[in-house]
Amino acid sequence: MMDYALLLRTFLLRTARYYPKKEIVSIYPEGVFRYTYREYYKRVCQLAHALKSLGIKRGDRVASVALNDNRHLELYFGVPCYGAVLHTVNFRLPQNHFVYIINHAEDRILFVDEDLLMFVEAAKDQLKTVERVVVLSHTGKMPQTSIKDIVLYDDLIKDFPEEYDFPADLNENDPAVICYTSATTGDPKGVVYSHRGLILHTYAVATTLGAAESDCILHIVPMFHANAWCAPFAAVILACKQILPGREVLNMEKLCRTIAEEKVTFTCGVPTVWMLLYDYLEKGGWHDFSTLRTIASGGSAVPRSLLVTFNEKYNFPIIQAYGATETTPMVTCALPKSYMKDWAKEDLYDVRSTVGIIAAGLEMKIVNNDGVEVKMDGKEWGEILLRGPWIANEYYKDPERSAVTFADGWYHTGDVGTIDEEGYVRLVDRTKDLVKSAGEWISSVDLENLIMSHPKVMEAAIIGVPHPKWQERPFACVTVVSGQSVTPDELKEFLKDKVKASWWIPDDFVFLPEIPKTSVGKFNKRELRRLYAEGQLMPPKAAN
């Protein structure tokens, strides 16, 4: 067979040439912007010329500090197809990390949304490698700024030719994108995505979830969060209509209107968003989900009760999936197998409340503390190890932490899980979030899900706290459904016949207005532990 490299270029050209009429829709405060792949491609070509004019060389890093919109999508293909590397910056990080990742990636150009310029403005004196700041502006106006030599993106590219001869001689293992993931301790860690990895991941997404040209994909996940799970790459590769909701992504009414008006079929998101949506729907919010076919959910678990409600009450068919920034991210999807279609509803929800079965192309093993694979019995726990062509093999310029995580040719996920006889994986916990009580492990995730299945509970996060006698004990942080109230005793009573053993029941519950979250919407247990250590999480005395 030909020695033909897997490059994004091939797919960009195919979509531009054979699907030029398909639409890209970008939602701005001023209104909805639409253009076709024909027009998109012209601007991607102009961008490539602009990168050349700025002296960007192959392999150079270029940063985006941007939301989900069409200009960001132009960077997604323009930068890698030119031969450079797009660094999708998470601007929600603390400022020291924001500065760190841009300096660490040695970004030469920084593309920033006009509404996010303050992040760059605040950090500008600490950015050591950025030579030029380019403003992605939807209003066409340059904001007030003290940054020198700044230019509007549209002005930068507008006079360049609308065709560009994208290089076909890149290596498929060349970097296309870099994205940082926050670490439990220390600086964020960079994950580099190759052309090959992005393309194989797209093929696997299409193969597993049936994503196709006929899909209309709504990008809810931020394009700086594991690159919106690389769905924008899949969408261009498959020539899908795509919707970029920009600033309006957490406006549930607008989101529901968009889904109906644009006939969205496919979307991805984290449970935090589904929680907001649930709240909106329960208040009678308008919606029409009849076009939706696939809703991939990852990042953390959707409680089973919510899965059922979404599916049955709202015709919103959530499919749980599992992955990480290090895995591009799709690893598993909880789609029932074809022969399960006649199974009883409850059994199907058992399947759908797992994180699913491994995608075709990857290898997984779940190993116990002795490195021995656990039985496929749905009971034995172990750490999930992965390998495959869209799994990272290192953290960028970070040999020390790479050596720990990518040992023996496997990615050690730090996730603890079980696998059942059908091959479905259930996440038990993060290795570091397991609670060790009297020498026995308690899964914080299992416990959280049990508590969240209480009708009055909105969210629940469990941390292990030191205990003089039992070593550690689970400690529950709970938010209550608005307008409701619940007591620790009620919750203890509720858990009694549900937990694996009575010593799983937390001694203490604290009720918070909200659970602190990480920049990507997960429970921030590090913050909860800090608050606990500082004595700020005191259980209500009355209930003890």
Place this chain on the structure above:
Amino acid sequence: MMDYALLLRTFLLRTARYYPKKEIVSIYPEGVFRYTYREYYKRVCQLAHALKSLGIKRGDRVASVALNDNRHLELYFGVPCYGAVLHTVNFRLPQNHFVYIINHAEDRILFVDEDLLMFVEAAKDQLKTVERVVVLSHTGKMPQTSIKDIVLYDDLIKDFPEEYDFPADLNENDPAVICYTSATTGDPKGVVYSHRGLILHTYAVATTLGAAESDCILHIVPMFHANAWCAPFAAVILACKQILPGREVLNMEKLCRTIAEEKVTFTCGVPTVWMLLYDYLEKGGWHDFSTLRTIASGGSAVPRSLLVTFNEKYNFPIIQAYGATETTPMVTCALPKSYMKDWAKEDLYDVRSTVGIIAAGLEMKIVNNDGVEVKMDGKEWGEILLRGPWIANEYYKDPERSAVTFADGWYHTGDVGTIDEEGYVRLVDRTKDLVKSAGEWISSVDLENLIMSHPKVMEAAIIGVPHPKWQERPFACVTVVSGQSVTPDELKEFLKDKVKASWWIPDDFVFLPEIPKTSVGKFNKRELRRLYAEGQLMPPKAAN
């Protein structure tokens, strides 16, 4: 990303481990044989041990002379995952070619179906490299034979362990399969398929045609004809239920029963088979196609009228596709784009009667005699050139013919086509089958399709024959629908307002009981030209 090779092993292990209950169904004269992927995998492992015991080394070739059945499917994965190369021998070739390809591939072991042993028996003294003949027997009995040291496959493998440690250190570009394609002149040409090519092809098939775990795939295309279009690889990779119809593949009643009973959703085939099916259906043959979702057709064109009849009268939705042994084979598929769904029926059939749009992952250009790309206007003709990761880059050990066909990094298909503004390709002809009349080109394929749209015509093949004045003239060989008759004058009248110009109308028509076919079911125009040259194709005098 990890340097993780794309190997069949990964996918075989995944299917065996996570989909062990899915079924493989093999149809024998004695009855239907069924087993699961769990049992399939055990025998594949035993086969690998047997190959080792026979001294087969990495890269060695091993031949199969076999039909579409479960033992052949075991070879499909057992041989490449072991690290050797499976040569799927076309036993319908003339004996000299049959001998040539086995000697040329230097096959060390030859696996042969008990019912095909006569081919090997007849050739055995000429086979220079075959050390051992193994009989794939469904009856369990060794047939009468003079071949020495012959052994039954089931006996060969039965005592080996049911687990094998398939090598993970193969290179993804290592050969997995070799298959020969007959040439217009000279010996057949070998095409080598790599692990990488087979896997990327499968991903593309899944992405383009939506093939998935839920599909039940019926293999109609012989497993020695471009490896049944590599659908058996796709079926195992995707963990599909699959049906291997063996000897019964051209028994239309049985085929229709099988489709209904096994709930077949996906199949592939050549128009010759659809013609037989059409005949069966028109005679009122029993059928129930309600489970069929995708029917890929390639090799030659399905006349538009037949496409309409199959679709509307029989709910048998044929999708035309294009490819060749050199292309694994999927290149294009004639699926309408999503925005065409509201188009008028006739316009949709216009789309569906093309060979389609190029699959995601390949590059195509159609160039005229000056090497300039033709316009996307559906009119300009040119030769189709292809490149991509599942396109061959040479003929095996044949540098001379390779240099002609695989020049400048492109595969020169020898097919002449047009491309319309939507990107759909229409085949006009083979470069060598175009008829040059008075300096102008006539497409034999267009002309054949026009003639075949006559209700009394079953098949029509056009060849160019020498003419003293016009250089060449089209000559029509026609078979008539059974029980019907038609005259040349009727056909000329019928063509009058349909052809592009009056000089397209053939001067002569000859009526044959059948059109000679190649071993893979295409019109054998070489044979027709030979018959014409020998004066054996005389038009009926009465009609002149």
